[in-house]
Amino acid sequence: MTLELMPGGVNSPVRAFKSVGGQPIVFDSVKGSRMWDVDGNEYIDYVGSWGPAIIGHADDTVNAALIETLKKGTSFGAPCVLENVLAEMVISAVPSIEMVRFVNSGTEACMGALRLVRAFTGREKILKFEGCYHGHADSFLVKAGSGVATLGLPDSPGVPKGATSETLTAPYNDVEAVKKLFEENKGQIAAVFLEPVVGNAGFIPPQPGFLNALRDLTKQDGALLVFDEVMTGFRLAYGGAQEYFGITPDVSTLGKIIGGGLPVGAYGGRKDIMEMVAPAGPMYQAGTLSGNPLAMTAGIHTLKRLMEPGTYDYLDKITGDLVRGVLDAGAKTGHEMCGGHIRGMFGFFFTAGPVHNFGDAKKSDTAKFGRFYRGMLEEGVYLAPSQFEAGFTSLAHTSQDIEKTVEAAAKVLRQI
Incomplete structure (x- = not known):
C-alpha cells in the first residue's frame, strides 16, 4: 500500500x-x-x-515543556523569546559560533553555510571529502571518480553539471590530496567542508594531525574551514567535535540534537562572517518555520539535560x-x-x-x-x-x- x-x-x-x-x-x-x-x-x-x-x-521533561509551548501556538512566523534562549546556549557551547541562524534541517544549514562562505570569500570552489554527507543540496551530491580526486561528477540525476563543477573532492584523512588541491586551485577555494568525525560512511574518526592540517591549509590560503556538526554537535562533547579535538573552524553547521527530535538546523560562525547574512548583510536566506517555538523548546530542554x-x-x-x-x-x-x-x-x-x-x-x-x-x-x-x-x-x-x-x-x- x-x-x-x-x-x-x-x-x-x-x-x-x-x-x-x-x-x-x-x-x-x-x-x-x-x-x-x-x-x-x-x-x-x-x-x-x-x-x-x-x-x-x-x-518526560522535554514533552512536558512541549505541551506548555504548544498551548501558545506552534509557529509565529515572527521572532520569539525562545530563539534567543537557544541561540545563547549554542553560542556559549560551541567554540566557533559567535552568531547563529536557525533553519529547519541539517541540509538547510549546510546550504546556508555554503552560500555564506562563497559570499564572504568571493570564491566559488569548495572542497569536500568522499563519503562525507552534507545534505542533499546539489553542490554536495558529489563523490570522487575512481582515482581522480578532482572529478566533480554529479551523484544524482537532476543535478546539473554546473552545480557540481566547483566542487572538489579528496579522500578523508588524506592531507597530501588536500595540499595538492590547494596548490592546483590557489586562491580559488572558498571553504573546506567536512564531518569532523565521519558518520555517513560508517563511523570514521580523523587521524591524528588531520584536522590541524586542514586548519593550517585553509588559513594559509584564505579559505574557510567548515565543520558539519549536524551529527557530532553536542554528541561528542557539549561543544561538539571542535571542543573534543581542540580545533576551531570558521563556520559550523548543527542539527539533530539542538532540536531535541523536532525538525531543526543551524549555521553559525565568526561574527564578521555571519554579518554577511540578511538582513545584517547582503546574503539572502530565509525560512517560514525557522526558530519556531516547538523546536526551540525541545532543543533548550535537551541541552539543559546534556549540561549535567x-x-x-x-x-x-x-x-x-x-x-x-x-x-x-x-x-x-x-x-x-x-x-x-x-x-x-x-x-x-x-x-x-x-x-x-x-x-x-x-x-x-x-x-x-x-x-x-x-x-x-x-x-x-x-x-x-x-x-x-x-x-x-x-x-x-x-x-x-x-x-x-x-x-x-x-x-x-x-x-x-
Whole structure:
C-alpha cells in the first residue's frame, strides 16, 4: 500500500532496507532506549532518530515543556523569546559560533553555510571529502571518480553539471590530496567542508594531525574551514567535535540534537562572517518555520539535560562497552571486524581494517552485514539499516541494554 503512496514506500531512502534486505519496520512508538513497531514488537534502539534522541526518546521533561509551548501556538512566523534562549546556549557551547541562524534541517544549514562562505570569500570552489554527507543540496551530491580526486561528477540525476563543477573532492584523512588541491586551485577555494568525525560512511574518526592540517591549509590560503556538526554537535562533547579535538573552524553547521527530535538546523560562525547574512548583510536566506517555538523548546530542554555533570562520561562508558563487546564476539567467532566509538557515537565494519576513509569502508562485507542486521532485528536490536551509517547511544541506555545487545550479537555472529 505505501509503495503506491510514496516513492519506495518511504520519505527518506535508507529507511527502505534496500542495503540490508527484508521489509522496513513500521514503528508505532518510542520511549527511552526502546522502540515498538505496529505489531507490538520491542527493540533496543541504536539509531535514535539518526542522532537527536541523545537523552532518550520521548523524554518526560522535554514533552512536558512541549505541551506548555504548544498551548501558545506552534509557529509565529515572527521572532520569539525562545530563539534567543537557544541561540545563547549554542553560542556559549560551541567554540566557533559567535552568531547563529536557525533553519529547519541539517541540509538547510549546510546550504546556508555554503552560500555564506562563497559570499564572504568571493570564491566559488569548495572542497569536500568522499563519503562525507552534507545534505542533499546539489553542490554536495558529489563523490570522487575512481582515482581522480578532482572529478566533480554529479551523484544524482537532476543535478546539473554546473552545480557540481566547483566542487572538489579528496579522500578523508588524506592531507597530501588536500595540499595538492590547494596548490592546483590557489586562491580559488572558498571553504573546506567536512564531518569532523565521519558518520555517513560508517563511523570514521580523523587521524591524528588531520584536522590541524586542514586548519593550517585553509588559513594559509584564505579559505574557510567548515565543520558539519549536524551529527557530532553536542554528541561528542557539549561543544561538539571542535571542543573534543581542540580545533576551531570558521563556520559550523548543527542539527539533530539542538532540536531535541523536532525538525531543526543551524549555521553559525565568526561574527564578521555571519554579518554577511540578511538582513545584517547582503546574503539572502530565509525560512517560514525557522526558530519556531516547538523546536526551540525541545532543543533548550535537551541541552539543559546534556549540561549535567557526568553526561559524556556515561555515554563514553556504555558505548565503549557496546563496541568492545561486539568486536570481541566477532573475534571469537572468526569474523574480520573493526570499529570504534567516541562518546555516544559508534560504528563497526565487517573488514579487518583499518578504515580511514570511504575507500577503506567499501571493503566491508556488506552482504554479511545484511545477515547480521536481520539477525539482530530478530533478537530485538534495531541498528541503522546500512553498513555506511554510524550508530548512536543515549543517556536512557542502561548497562543491561548493552549486555543484552552484546549477547544478541554473539548469538547472531555464531549463526552467520
